[in-house]
Amino acid sequence: MADVTVGVVVFPGSNCDHDTEYAVGSFSGIKPVMLWHNDHDLQGAKAIILPGGFSYGDYLRAGSIARFSPIMQEVIEFARKGFPVLGICNGFQVLLESGLLEGALSKNRDKKFLCCQTTLKTLNCSTIFTSQYQQDQLLSIPIAHGQGNYFAPPEVIESLEENEQIVFKYCDAEGRVSDEANPNGSLQNIAGIINRQGNVLGLMPHPERASEKSLGSLDGRGLLESLFHHIAGV
Amino acid sequence: MPYTAKIKVTLRQSILDVQGKAVEHALKNLGYHTVESARIGKYIEVTINEEKLLEAERICNEISQKLLSNPVMENYSFELEQVN
Numbered sequence A: 001m002a003d004v005t006v007g008v009v010v011f012p013g014s015n016c017d018h019d020t021e022y023a024v025g026s027f028s029g030i031k032p033v034m035l036w037h038n039d040h041d042l043q044g045a046k047a048i049i050l051p052g053g054f055s056y057g058d059y060l061r062a063g064s065i066a067r068f069s070p071i072m073q074e075v076i077e078f079a080r081k082g083f084p085v086l087g088i089c090n091g092f093q094v095l096l097e098s099g100l101l102e103g104a105l106s107k108n109r110d111k112k113f114l115c116c117q118t119t120l121k122t123l124n125c126s127t128i129f130t131s132q133y134q135q136d137q138l139l140s141i142p143i144a145h146g147q148g149n150y151f152a153p154p155e156v157i158e159s160l161e162e163n164e165q166i167v168f169k170y171c172d173a174e175g176r177v178s179d180e181a182n183p184n185g186s187l188q189n190i191a192g193i194i195n196r197q198g199n200v201l202g203l204m205p206h207p208e209r210a211s212e213k214s215l216g217s218l219d220g221r222g223l224l225e226s227l228f229h230h231i232a233g234v
Numbered sequence B: 001m002p003y004t005a006k007i008k009v010t011l012r013q014s015i016l017d018v019q020g021k022a023v024e025h026a027l028k029n030l031g032y033h034t035v036e037s038a039r040i041g042k043y044i045e046v047t048i049n050e051e052k053l054l055e056a057e058r059i060c061n062e063i064s065q066k067l068l069s070n071p072v073m074e075n076y077s078f079e080l081e082q083v084n
Helices: A017-025 A070-080 A090-097 A154-162 A221-232 B018-029 B053-068
Strands: A004-010 A030-036 A047-050 A085-088 A104-106 A114-122 A138-145 A149-151 A166-171 A190-194 A200-203 B003-011 B042-048 B074-082
Touching: A004 A017, A004 A070, A004 A221, A017 A030, A017 A221, A047 A070, A047 A090, A047 A221, A070 A085, A085 A090, A090 A104, A090 A200, A114 A190, A149 A190, A166 A200, B003 B053, B042 B053, B053 B074
Parallel strands: A004 A030, A004 A047, A047 A085, A085 A200
Antiparallel strands: A104 A149, A114 A138, A114 A166, A166 A190, A190 A200, B003 B042, B003 B074
């Protein structure tokens, strides 16, 4: 059987595109393909990943210009048809700017760029991105961002909660979702959310940086595994 | 005659402005004790080649909502000046 293709979008300023390509390529039966921001062709990809980085130098606002790039018009259409789209870090920012997910990310509460390991709590393991995890499973996955402070109006937060769209929250090593375990000031410690239809997930932590033993954690692998299980049965 | 749009984008009051806070602390450290707060926004100048003021206003609103600001966390305002 031919390999199933997964598209990794490359914006000018993306810097986790090759890490993502590497992590995706480590699964047998899955072939990563790089998609340039100026192109319109998704090259038959069965899922799209928007990687981390600083697309268009984060000019104006993180993700705001990438959202209008030619490839994003196709990705938005692809997502609206119900196909899976995953946004990591800057990719999450692009998904919010494009309206595929609700809310916004502002600067970290302590003004710092944060690059550290975090613990996440898996709040919904019935999505196509989390099926290989257990409910409430704790994951050690790093973050690396300056603008990861999730914000949304109260009515949006309420509806995210009601529909189990909050997929990951920052917590401490014991799984307590506390203010001390909140690295960036995100409302309710939100680290990742999914859309109502369940095919678009955005998260600030980097699962691709926790996908190999030598990287110190394998916990991010389950996310990719869940997605590939969904699209290719691997 | 074209118009120059002077567009201001500011963070909503409910959003913590960490840059503004840092500037506020720096000003207080400099001895400006009557400084109560500082907030940082963006100033964007756009030249619009339109004859009609109404059309220039419409474009200004559209670009501010579509790209220049994020309505989830920012407000915008603008002034239009005719370029001679």
